[in-house]
Amino acid sequence: MIKLEHTSKRFEEEYAVEDLSLNIHKGSIFGLLGSNGAGKTTLLKLLAGIYSPDQGKVTLDGQTVYENPATKQNIVFLADRPAFFAQTTIRQMANFYRSIYPTWSEERFKQLAPAFQSIDLKRKLHRMSKGMQRQATLWLALSCKPQLLILDEPIDGLDPVMRRQVKNLLFQEVAEHGVTVVISSHNLREIEDMCDHVGIMHEGKLLMSRELDDLKLDMHKIQVAFRDERHEQAVSGLLDIVHKEQRGSVGTYIIKGTVEQISEIFRVYEPYVFDILPMTLEEIFIYEMGDAGYDVQPILL
Numbered sequence: 001m002i003k004l005e006h007t008s009k010r011f012e013e014e015y016a017v018e019d020l021s022l023n024i025h026k027g028s029i030f031g032l033l034g035s036n037g038a039g040k041t042t043l044l045k046l047l048a049g050i051y052s053p054d055q056g057k058v059t060l061d062g063q064t065v066y067e068n069p070a071t072k073q074n075i076v077f078l079a080d081r082p083a084f085f086a087q088t089t090i091r092q093m094a095n096f097y098r099s100i101y102p103t104w105s106e107e108r109f110k111q112l113a114p115a116f117q118s119i120d121l122k123r124k125l126h127r128m129s130k131g132m133q134r135q136a137t138l139w140l141a142l143s144c145k146p147q148l149l150i151l152d153e154p155i156d157g158l159d160p161v162m163r164r165q166v167k168n169l170l171f172q173e174v175a176e177h178g179v180t181v182v183i184s185s186h187n188l189r190e191i192e193d194m195c196d197h198v199g200i201m202h203e204g205k206l207l208m209s210r211e212l213d214d215l216k217l218d219m220h221k222i223q224v225a226f227r228d229e230r231h232e233q234a235v236s237g238l239l240d241i242v243h244k245e246q247r248g249s250v251g252t253y254i255i256k257g258t259v260e261q262i263s264e265i266f267r268v269y270e271p272y273v274f275d276i277l278p279m280t281l282e283e284i285f286i287y288e289m290g291d292a293g294y295d296v297q298p299i300l301l
């Protein structure tokens, strides 16, 4: 379990992360969303033990991360801009990683080679394209067999085939080795595809952290047309309505609650239209955050 407790990080007088508490469970893929400057990279660097918190603490399985080599050996952080020693090949970087990660697995490195077959082991990393460098860093990271894999914008710069490949590799890591993955992204749809938990950051704070399935079960879009106007007033008093739009006789409601609870209340009045429509994660966020008092569109899009 990764735990941040009332953690803050300032640069000069400005908070990049402010009084942030968060638990990330082992074996989950946690997606961190937020606009530019929200504090995502700073949070990832706190998790990786690259930054020391100004206040609060960051622990992995109860052990402080910062300045704790024994814990940091279990963590790999891939920055949004891959960094290598000048003039090195992936084979040379692999030797370097092997020297600092006791869990490095040469067998795994070889097993993964077919997934990264476009990468020439002898080519200098600084001569590779950005997307190829990303692939190379992921290959090295997975070969370290970390407990915690922290990825800053991992999909950025990859072509669609490689995107799918990376997603599959991450799913496989979680399923087979119980790795915990934390990913930052601006892209809600990528996060929806890959993650089971999601957090939204804004101005250094965590606005929301939830399990994706819970979010989807907790809010519904309903289209309804009543037989009598008074029925609408009657149900309004019984439901947690987040948003409502009326077009002619058909109303579209966004309502919090389970499908069963909501359906039961509407069905009492036997409306002549009653449909439950699918909601995208983007819509769920917009309404959920709107309900909490935030206009989430500029935060996410």
Ligand SMILES: Nc1ncnc2c1ncn2[C@@H]1O[C@H](COP(=O)(O)OP(=O)(O)OP(=O)(O)O)[C@@H](O)[C@H]1O
Residues within 6 Å of the ligand: 011, 012, 015, 016, 034, 035, 036, 037, 038, 039, 040, 041, 042, 043
């Ligand atoms: N090393 C640093 N020195 C000074 N200020 C910094 C430093 N790193 C981050 N900041 C500031 O902290 C705030 C959060 O930055 P951070 O890079 O964590 O955001 P982000 O959500 O990752 O942004 P982006 O999506 O643009 O990468 C910003 O205001 C940024 O200017």
